[in-house]
Amino acid sequence: MNQKYQTSESALSPSGRFGRLSYLGWNMLMSFSILIIIGIIATFSPDLFTNPSALTGSSMVAAILIGIAYIALLYFSFVFTIRRLHDRNHIGWLSLLILVPGINILFVLYLIFAKGDDRSNQYGPRRITKGWEKILGWIYVLIFPIGILSAIALPAYQDYVTRAQQAEMEKSIHHVD
Known part of the structure; x- marks a missing residue:
């Protein structure tokens, strides 16, 4: 077995490294x-999403499940970030930067x-990116x-449609007079 690559570690553990496509x-x-x-x-x-103020038994359970999912999401975001930092030979504590607004994007x-x-560093040997990781990446x-384009374009388009409808209504009101 080639010692250059680490293949047996768990991807869900913060120890080890992630290349760019593995991270993505x-x-x-x-x-x-x-x-x-x-x-x-x-x-x-x-009803949890349509009327959150009227929490029933099932929607309370759903809210708790969403909270658990959010905690898992946060945990694994840190794990993947730490592994990516290790690939760059940086300490995992830098992962706390994802909590700082503005800086987190950069x-x-x-x-x-x-x-x-490309070589082994203090966090271990380079990890081979698996095929499915490449595809998902x-x-x-x-x-x-x-x-991102949709998040920008859809509200802008909706605003355009609203303004066009208002202009059309004003035009028809003035035309009647």
């Missing part, structure tokens, strides 16, 4: 998992674009910009 792939897997969990919860307790961009060490790379 595991984040994409986590995002899919959270979406599925929230979808299941929304299916069985739709920090995540750094983690995505900065190349890791590239899906993340493709979906993320589309999501």
Whole structure:
């Protein structure tokens, strides 16, 4: 077995390293998992999302499950960030930067674009990125910009439609006079 690559560690442990595509792939897997969990919860307790002030027994359980999912999301976000920092030969404590507004965006961009060490470092040997991690990582790379563009474009389009409808209504009111 080639000692250059570490293959037996758990990806869910903060020890070890993640290359860029492994980091993105595991984040994409986590995002899919959270979406599925929230979808299941929304299916069985739709009033949690439509009328959160009227908590019933089932929606209380759903709210607790969402809280647990959020804690798991936060934990694994830190684990994946620590592993990515280790790939850059940085200490895991820098992962706390994801909690600082504004800096967190620049920090995540750094983690995505900065190349890791090609050789072993103090956190172990380079880890081979698995095939499925590469696929999910590239899906993340493709979906993320589309999501950002949608978050910008859809509200702008909705605002345009609203203003056009108002202008049309004003035009028809003035036309009647």
